[in-house]
Amino acid sequence: MQTLSRTRSYKRTARRPLRWVKRLVLVSALTFTTLALGGIIFLFGTQTGEDLREWAAGTLLTTQHDYWAPYTFIPEERLNALKEQIRHPQVINSEPETTETELPTTKSAVVPVPEKPKELVEVEEINEKKDNYYFKGKIMYIHDPDRVHLLVTNRKERGDLLDEFVKKTNAIGIVNASGFADPDGYGQGAKAYGLVIHDGKILQGYNPRSGETALGITYDGKLVTGSYSAEQLVKMGVRDAMSFRPQLIVNGKNLFEGKPARSWGIQPRTAIGQTADGTIVFVVIDGRQPGHSIGASMNDLAELLQEKGVVTAMAMDGGSSSMMLHNGEAITKTSCPYYRGRYLPNAWAVI
Structure with a gap:
């Protein structure tokens, strides 16, 4: 029992x-x-x-x-x-405008106090919260536009990492520039899409696949953007140029104002612009990183730059290519699995 x-x-x-x-x-x-x-x-x-x-x-x-x-x-x-x-964004040709500096009047005996000289490079934090997303990044202001140049890789089998560009040139600040062939995210960045002008020499002509938009900087430090061929840009006195899309601001006009933000989605972003006083602006927005930064729309990028006084601006390659270095150190957080970023065909730098 x-x-x-x-x-x-x-x-x-x-x-x-x-x-x-x-x-x-x-x-x-x-x-x-x-x-x-x-x-x-x-x-x-x-x-x-x-x-x-x-x-x-x-x-x-x-x-x-x-x-x-x-x-x-x-x-x-x-x-x-x-x-x-996305395939056919609005394109407007910009024309460099010279700004006249007003001389102080002699009606008053008061001697104006000279402004404190600006640092060549200044960096500002970006931390924005929208209704359903948020993003972080960095803005770099370069107060001498003559110091901004397009660096081009001299490798054949692959492009350079941003820190490799820095080691070659001692660049103070640097961001990614052109797009490149990137099948399944394994592109080696050896050859840029679109036109490339370096030190006044045409390295690559127009390539429709990159879009019809070019961004260049002239020998006198003016930013030019629009539907130009490489030959036209050289005749206009452009020293360095590349092509990508879309334009964000042209002659003070925000090209994304009043337009739906969803066409370009939310991504890591890079952009180059110039303010009315000639200051060149680099901006990088981190993305694809919940808990840190989701990314920004093109509308966000255009609005941000407009708020900072930028009158001409264009987007660079984004996604896992977006990255900014200052004094040799990464100051943005790349979405690329490799912490040093992507191999790139070229980059905008302060040298």
Whole structure:
């Protein structure tokens, strides 16, 4: 009798874990189903959900994984509209404008106090919070535009890392510039897309694949952007130039003002601009890093630069190429798995 009793007790104990496993599986399945249905209702039954799907489509269209964009299931006409905005952004030709400095009047006997000389390079933090996302980055102000040059790799098999450019030139500040062939994210950055002018010499002519927009700096330190050929730019006195897209600000006009932000999605960003007094501005926005910085839209970038007094600006290559160094140290956080960033065909630098 004692043995039988022990056996029954053992069987009851053995059944309990199995019963709890079944309950756990059932509860988990119900929870997953509820969350999945809730997510579907949110994404496809609310305006916020539709906006998020459109943001996702715009973001995917500006990456190597643009073939995933149709799976956001936004209407085909809206998807095509996003593609059109990315492939054919508005382009306006800028013309360098000389600024006249007002001389102090002699009506008063008061002698003006001279301004404190500015440092060649100043760096400012970016920390912005939007309704549904946030981003961080850095702005670098270069007060002598003659010190800004386009550095070009001399390697054949791959491009240079930003810190390799720095070692070659002792650059004080540097950011990435041109785009390049990047199949599946493994591009070696040996050859830039589009035109490249270095020290007044045309290294590469116009390439439609990079977009029709060029950015150059003249021998007298003026930033030029627009639909120009390499030959036209050289005749205009441009010393260094490259091409990418889109333009952000031309002759003080924000080209993204009043336009939907979703066409270009949210990504890490790099841009080059110039203020009315000639100061060159580098900006890099970190992205793809939840908890640190999600990234910015082109609208965000244009608005930020406009607030800083920039009158001419254009986006550079973004994504995992976006990075800024100051005095040889990275001051932004790249989304590239390699902490030193990507191999690049060229870079804008302060030397």
